[in-house]
Amino acid sequence: MVGRTAALDNGSQAVDFELVNTLTGARLATQRFTGPSGAMRNAAHRVSDVIYQKILGVRGAFATRIAYVGVQGEAPALHYQLIVADADGVNPHTVLESRFPLMSPAWSPDGQWLAYVSFETKHSAVYVQLVRSGERRQVSARAGVNGAPAWSPDGHKLALTLGGSGGNPDIYVLDLATQDLTRITDDPAIDTEPEWTPDGKSLFFTSDRAGSPQIYQIGVSPGARPKRLTFNGNYNARPRVSPDGSQLAMVTLENSNYRIAVQDLANGTVRVLSHGRLDESPSFAPNGATLIYSEREGSRGSLATVSTDGLTGLRLKASQGEVQEPAWGPFSP
Amino acid sequence: MNESKGCNLLRQPHTLVRCGAMIACLLGAMPAARAELQIEITSGVRDPVPIAIVPFAHPEGASSDLDVADVVQHDLEGSGRFRALPRERMPAQRVAPIRSRAPHGRPSAPTTWWSAALRHSITAARRSTSSS
Numbered sequence: 001m002v003g004r005t006a007a008l009d010n011g012s013q014a015v016d017f018e019l020v021n022t023l024t025g026a027r028l029a030t031q032r033f034t035g036p037s038g039a040m041r042n043a044a045h046r047v048s049d050v051i052y053q054k055i056l057g058v059r060g061a062f063a064t065r066i067a068y069v070g071v072q073g074e075a076p077a078l079h080y081q082l083i084v085a086d087a088d089g090v091n092p093h094t095v096l097e098s099r100f101p102l103m104s105p106a107w108s109p110d111g112q113w114l115a116y117v118s119f120e121t122k123h124s125a126v127y128v129q130l131v132r133s134g135e136r137r138q139v140s141a142r143a144g145v146n147g148a149p150a151w152s153p154d155g156h157k158l159a160l161t162l163g164g165s166g167g168n169p170d171i172y173v174l175d176l177a178t179q180d181l182t183r184i185t186d187d188p189a190i191d192t193e194p195e196w197t198p199d200g201k202s203l204f205f206t207s208d209r210a211g212s213p214q215i216y217q218i219g220v221s222p223g224a225r226p227k228r229l230t231f232n233g234n235y236n237a238r239p240r241v242s243p244d245g246s247q248l249a250m251v252t253l254e255n256s257n258y259r260i261a262v263q264d265l266a267n268g269t270v271r272v273l274s275h276g277r278l279d280e281s282p283s284f285a286p287n288g289a290t291l292i293y294s295e296r297e298g299s300r301g302s303l304a305t306v307s308t309d310g311l312t313g314l315r316l317k318a319s320q321g322e323v324q325e326p327a328w329g330p331f332s333p
Numbered sequence: 334m335n336e337s338k339g340c341n342l343l344r345q346p347h348t349l350v351r352c353g354a355m356i357a358c359l360l361g362a363m364p365a366a367r368a369e370l371q372i373e374i375t376s377g378v379r380d381p382v383p384i385a386i387v388p389f390a391h392p393e394g395a396s397s398d399l400d401v402a403d404v405v406q407h408d409l410e411g412s413g414r415f416r417a418l419p420r421e422r423m424p425a426q427r428v429a430p431i432r433s434r435a436p437h438g439r440p441s442a443p444t445t446w447w448s449a450a451l452r453h454s455i456t457a458a459r460r461s462t463s464s465s
Contacts, residue, residue, distance in 0.1 A: 004390035005401060015389075015401055022385065044401040048408035055382055055415075062408040088411065089370030303370065311378050312413025316370040323370065 001051060005040070012036055015043040019051055028054045045086065061285040062087055065329040066292060067105040067114055068303060070094075072321035082116060084131055087285070087328070089303075089316045095131055107329045108151045114327075115139075115149035115158055126160060128176070139176065145169050150194050150203075159184070159194035159203055171205050173220060184218060185226065195239045204229070204239035204248065213237045215250055230263065232270050238281065241265075242288040247308065249282040249291055260293050262308055273306045274313075283328045294324040377413030384415050387423045 003017030012034050019029040029050050033043035045063035052060030066089075070081040080102040085092040096102065100119040107114060108128075115128045124146045129136035140146045145163040152159070156176055163169035171184040171194045185191040189209035196203055202219045207226070209216075212234035218226040230236035235253030242249070245265070252261040252272060260274040260282045278296040285292070288308065295304045295315075301322035306313045316323070386409070389401045402420075409415035 001384065001402075001405065002387040002389075003401060004392065005399075006392060017389075017401075040399045040401065041404060044399065044404035045408060047401065048405045051384070051405070051409060052412065052414075055384075060408070060412075085370065088407065089372060092369060304375070307413065311376065313375040314411055314413075315373045315375050317373060319369040319371060 001047075003047065008034065013040055013043075015040065015047060017047050019054055041086070041090070045088075058289050059287050059331075061287045061290065061328075061331070064286060064331060065111070066303075066326050067095075067107065067329065068294075068323050068326040069102050069105065070318065070321055070323050071301070082114065083323075084114075084329075095129065095134060096136075103325060104148050105325060105327045106149050106151055107327055109153055109155045109330055111330045111332055113151075113155075115151060117147050117149070126158070128158075140174060148193050150196055152196050153198055153200040159196060161192040161194065171203060171218075173203075182220070182222075184220060184224075193238050195241055197241060198243065198245040204241060206237040206239065215239045215248065229265075230270075231268075236261075240282050240284055240291075242284050242308070243286055244288055247288070249284060251280050251282065260291060260306060262291075271310065273308070273310045274304070276304070279304070281325045283326055285328050286331045292326040292328050294326060372407075372411060374411060374413060381414055381416040383418060384409060385418045385423060386420075388420065 001017060001019050003015060006014045006016065008014055013036070014032050014034045016032045017029070018027060020027055031050060033046050035043055042063055048062040049060035052058065052062070064087045065084055066087055067082065067084050070083050072079045072081065080098045080100065081094045082096040082102050082105060083092050083094050095114065098118060098120050100122070103117040105114050105116045112130060112132070113128050114131055115126060117124050117126055121141065123141065125141035126139050126146045126149050127136050128139055139158065140160055140162065142162055143164050144167055145161060147169070148161040150159040151157070158174045158176060160172050160174055161169045162172045168188060168190060170186055170191045173182045173184055174180070184203060185205065185207070187207065187209050189207050191205055191207045191209070193206040194203045195205070197217070202217055202224070204215055204217050206213050207216050210228065213236065214228055215230040215236050216226040216228050218224050229248065230250065233253055235258070236250050238251045240249045241247070248263045248265055250261055250263065251258050252270070254272055257276065258278050258280060259272050259276065260279050261270050261272045263270045273291065274293065274295070276295040280294050282291045282293045290305050290307050292303060292305045294301055301324045302318060303316040303323050303326045304313060305316070386402045386406045406417045410417055
């Protein structure tokens with residue numbers, strides 16, 4: 001791969017590159033990315049995306065962003081940060097800071113918003129926040145639990161875990177424009193961690209209705225009945241579906257260790273991908289080729305990635321404090 | 334209290350830890366310091382694709398503070414599926430200042446300006462792949 005940068009007459013910068021097969025001499029790609037000088041790192045990631053696609057046949061996800069929660073300080077003086085960074089961990093920006101826990105960041109499908117849970121009022125509440133400006137609004141602060149927001153594929157709704165005080169957690173869908181709330185599950189067990197199917201017609205969720213946490217799927221239409229999807233072992237939780245809808249990532253209990261696994265939704269085959277002791281919070285890259293998750297190394301939380309074929313992995317370690325609950329953002333336009 | 338309900342939600346050990354932290358953190362705060370993330374490659378494929386990433390030419394006037402080739406190399410190697418050839422074996426590109434006359438289109442000049450670098454990197458790549 002060869003390339004150059006160039007200053008354009010209109011003040012912006014260009015990155016030109018050419019990818020050539022050194023055995024055949026064939027040109028695989030010739031492309032230019034332009035932008036303001038501050039966007040040159042993004043342009044470089046786009047070059048990587050193209051090379052990855054031309055050689056491996058899958059679009060790269062280097063020019064994307066991740067959100068995660070940083071925890072600084074020592075108990076009892078912990079400090080929480082909601083951070084957005086490039087997918088390689090560079091350019092971290094704190095979009096929210098709090099003395100109270102921040103949890104469960106979730107990207108809107110257009111990558112403009114984050115939904116999350118904050119305990120800043122000393123009770124759980126769900127907020128949506130514009131990443132660029134920081135402008136935000138509280139969308140659910142009902143009595144009891146307000147948790148686990150998940151955006152619908154059309155970006156108009158949030159699936160939530162709500163449990164009235166004295167009630168118990170069930171899955172609901174909140175229409176962000178009308179504030180209409182639809183109850184999806186109604187069960188004395190704990191139902192939580194909703195995740196939309198890519199077609200927006202049903203939700204995956206975790207429930208202990210069968211005695212141990214397992215993953216179920218339920219239609220969002222009234223009267224739908226849940227179907228159990230996981231049967232391996234006695235702990236399968238935190239479902240996340242691949243962008244093409246073919247695989248379900250989850251946290252599974254394997255030999256007393258919490259690990260990231262993927263289940264093929266067509267044939268039910270389960271593969272355990274991670275090797276940690278307490279791996280949690282899987283989130284698919286928008287190309288479906290990689291998962292990011294949190295792990296615990298010693299007593300410190302860091303982030304890690306693993307490819308869905310289990311062959312490649314990275315660790316993203318915080319220079320200070322801990323990082324947890326990663327959420328991989330969508331492709332940018 | 335409401336929080337205790339939330340803490341039991343998943344019945345995972347960490348939620349108990351978090352719960353303790355939650356109660357404790359009502360008491361005070363510490364000044365924030367932002368955590369930078371440092372990447373460490375933990376596993377990769379056995380036969381990564383060798384790739385020659387020639388350092389980008391930075392003609393006069395271009396923003397040369399970002400090393401594009403270095404970012405690309407980190408991306409591709411971090412994926413665990415590529416092996417970049419040693420940078421010291423890549424030719425340095427010497428390019429005369431370029432003024433682009435086609436800001437939004439393809440490079441205005443034919444891409445022959447990098448043909449020498451390309452020739453060098455092809456030779457380096459072939460040498461490297463045949464010796465490994």
